[in-house]
Amino acid sequence: MELHLKGRSAIIMGGSQGLGLGIARALAQEGVQPCLLARSEDKLKKAAQALTVETGITPLWHVVDFSETDSVQSCLKALQDSVPETDIIISNGGGPPLGPATTCDPALWQKEAATMLLPTMQLVSQYLPGMRQRQFGRVIMVSSTSVAEPIPNLVLSSALRSALASWGKTLAREVARDGVTVNTLLPGRFETDRIASLNKIRAEKAGIPLDEFRKQKEDGVPVGRYGQPEELGHMAAFLASPLASYITGTCIPVDGGLLHGF
Ligand SMILES: NC(=O)c1ccc[n+]([C@@H]2O[C@H](COP(=O)([O-])OP(=O)(O)OC[C@H]3O[C@@H](n4cnc5c(N)ncnc54)[C@H](OP(=O)(O)O)[C@@H]3O)[C@@H](O)[C@H]2O)c1
Structure with a gap:
């Protein structure tokens, strides 16, 4: 299937390994120029080299720590020069620590909420005006099946991902007439x-x-x-394509059948 993605660009949060890299690979294979964001310069360089060899497309990359406000600000500023406009934003990153709901450390909740929610919202708000003006944009958020069925002892992940998915649903309705779609992927268990x-x-x-x-x-x-990261990547590539223009505001499990409910 021709996805009509050639020549488009994508910013991929947490794109140096795992699910983010799987999505970057699937997009680059379709001719998309990725820009990878993560903390480790070494891992970013290695990922960019691997993608260049595999796909012939050389990704851009930026070092950023989503848990540090200043680092996020500097990255957003640097991106204004290196990627003035983009068509696709992949929201992704490291997951929060394990923990139960029976105890509450307010400082930890504040830190994880800021890390998991704000960088995505800031990145999207930087690029949304251009997407709306050009009548094409894709926001795809890597979340978890925990949005549909909370996972025991992983309350930070379940609760904060639900918050981000809800933000995405709200955004999807606000920009639905501007060619911009916003969707959340719910991965199950990936290698x-x-x-x-x-x-x-x-x-x-x-x-x-x-x-x-x-x-x-x-x-x-x-x-x-x-699952293999590329199996999530294929879904992301489809959602990123113009072929998926009528799919927005939804949560899509990619979980090998793991979820019990719909
Ligand atoms: N794998 C699964 O089965 C699965 C299932 C459901 C949900 N998820 C969720 O999906 C997301 C990706 O999972 P994964 O398995 O691909 O994780 P991973 O292999 O640990 O990859 C995480 C990526 O995010 C980057 N990253 C982590 N913390 C960061 C920070 N503070 N600032 C900037 N970049 C950061 C990492 O690079 P650096 O370390 O260099 O920063 C890396 O590129 C996670 O949130 C995870 O909880 C995964």
Whole structure:
């Protein structure tokens, strides 16, 4: 299927590895010029080199820490020069720490809320006027199935992702007549560094060998395996394309059948 994405540009938050890199790869394969954002310069350079070799498209990249207000401000400013306009924004980043709802550390909630919500909102507001003027824009947010079914002991993730998805739904309606769509992806269990480190913590806590814990998690997915980041990337590439112009304000699970409800 021709996605008609050639020559478009995308800014990909958390684009140096995992799901963000999977999306960057899928977009670059369709001829989109990505700009990757993350903290580690080394990982950004490696990701950009790999994409250049694989797709022939050389990504831009910027170092930024979404948990630091000043760093986000500097990045937004730098982007005004390097990427004056963009067609696609992928909201993504590191996930918050594990934790229950029975206790509350206000400082942690404030820090994680600022990290998970504000950089996306600021980035989108910087590029939205241009998107609306050109009558084309795509905001795609990488979230989690926890928006639909909260995951035990991951309350920060479940609650804050629901807040961001709700913001996206509101935005989608405000810009629906301007060719701009806003959608949220709900990934299930994907093969990435974050999942590997969460599994390590959870296996230790449960007193189960890591391999056995991982097998249990895979068996819990109806298709019987973890997803590969590119499998989320293909959905993102479709949503980014003009072909998906009538899909907006929605949450789309990409989870191998993990969610029990619709
Ligand atoms: N993998 C899954 O199965 C799964 C399922 C549901 C939801 N999710 C969520 O999807 C998102 C991506 O997951 P992933 O598995 O791809 O994670 P990952 O492999 O840890 O990748 C996270 C990306 O975000 C960047 N990043 C992390 N913290 C950052 C910060 N403070 N400022 C700027 N960049 C930052 C990382 O680069 P640097 O470390 O260099 O900054 C990296 O590029 C996470 O929020 C995760 O919770 C993942």
